[in-house]
Amino acid sequence: MSAEEKNKLDELFKNGLGTPETHSEFNDQHWNDLEQLMNADGRPRGIVYWLPRLGAVAAILLLFLGWWLFKPVPVKNEQVVGLKPSTVQPITVTKPDNKPTTTGSSTGVNSTNGSSTGSAPVNSAGIMPATVIPAAPVYAGTSGKHNRNIQHVTAQQPGSMKNNQVAPPANKVPQQEILATVDNKAKAPISNPVTITDNGVNTATNAVSDGQTVALTNTISPDAVVTKDPAAQVKKTKLSGASKFKPQFGLAMLVSPDINGAGSFQNAKIGTNIGLLFSVEITKKLTVSTGASYSKKPYLTDFDNYHVNYKFKTDPQDVYADCRVLDIPLNVDYKVYSKSRNSFSVGSGLSSYIMLKEKYTYDYAVPGTAGPSSFTVTNKNRHILGVLNLNATYEHQVNSKFSIAAQPYLKIPLTNIGNSQVRLQSAGVALGLRWNINRSVTP
């Protein structure tokens, strides 16, 4: 067959079959078949669009929940209720000198004696007014938990309280011992007369037999003075008084859904993580943690963000990647807020990504375009400390040993990740259970 004939043959068919529009009548049955095909597929297309948004809403809800649980219990405020600035003034006047930290502490036992016997202030006050008066600034100044310190002293001297006398042993408590219960922070409020609003002060001023201050004590309910659970306070005082900090070890299991994207979260895909974290509380505020987390990190990216040496005959339009990653973080968390059973920390650190498996699937602009459809890499890439972690953790202590935590986090790549060298970033909320290994006392 000559070349000319070949062309003729090709031409004959091209002309005859090239413009086929008018040769096939529409067949409704074919449309019905297609409809069935589309209905059978029925993928929830919107889910990918909505999940990142739902995730954001969930994170906001968690933060709100955290804030709500954080709301401080207004215990201390009750103690101040009913005290007016005018009631404070007489107390400061009764100070023997302007150095409340020294004078106050020297007679601190008397003052605490008075405060702990709040239910019978007049008795205690009537015994040794001279010694009680200067005690006021000390107790008043050591507001908050430091009150407990002083009460602790009185609790150790129950005999003196019962007899409504200032027992000699109590008076002989060395100045240093009392000072030891008042840490540096406690000293500051002592010098501030405005802070002298504690109940103990009023019981003390009662002892001065000053008309004004006596009237004042009437405004104070005994309940506000007496500690509800002295035993617990003694325990706490022992802890704080000892001021010996032991590192706390914790083991946490975290599970988290997250969104992953290359360069942005525009085409974010949902991934999952599960991991174990070991943490050491090196100070009251700082915690160092490390561990390992197995992550499924899927993402979709434009082909422009995809970098490989392979030359595609027809460039795919976008690439869908499914990466299995071992994430080894090293984080430091700083406790910003801690009250009662709740705490809130912010943290940062670096993660190493061990890329266990990377599968890239190529989507072409025209479906069915000839070219590689997928590519898989196994155990090839490692990014040591290549990802920056930023997180915030809300933790709620369930009991002495266990706490639950919610941790919104963001992982920002410092280097290109994976075989395709993309800026793979992740954001999510980790939920976890922490076992506080060597903690034996409730906070």
Next chain:
Amino acid sequence: MTEEDLHQLIRGCAKQDRKCQKLLYKAFYGFAMGICLRYAGNRDEAAEVMNQGFFKVFTHIDRYDHDRPFKAWLGRIMMNASIDHYRANLKMAYTDDLEKAEHISDGELADKKLNYDQLLEMVQKLPQAYRTVFNLFAIEGYGHDEIGEMLGISAGTSKSNLHKARQKLKLMILKADQPYVGQGGKVNYSSVVAINRSDMNGVFFNNGIRL
């Protein structure tokens, strides 16, 4: 349908509006079917492939670049759907020897008055491997390298299949004049693809060996 109407339909399809999808399907049914018929062995098969193509159109319509002609995009999808179908069905290979077709006296091909249905019937009678290469080369205008890549075969195989397709078509055209073939009737032979040359003597057709 104006260009604006078309783009409105496409936008509706992007929102998965079933009415718009049906209108678009109707509007391009003939065009799409025409392409798929050339690649398929019969009308039912063509309709099946066409629907696969439209399914891809509707699920990936967000990828359509509005600056380019829609018809060309849709046409390529139909062609690719046909190739996918070809790949999926490429489970059997056929042998045939068409060497002797070379000795058939050449007819005046250009003078043949063959209508669309006749030509389509001939193409459809080609074995799938030949038909696909012939469509891609003679009608779509691809080169053998490209065809080889599309179909996962070598350029040499593509050339060989094209050659054999032409031989068969030539035979069919020549026979189309003969009374026993009949107008629109079935050509009395079963086609097979020649991959390995087998030493067959005598009759040219009906001697396929299925491996």
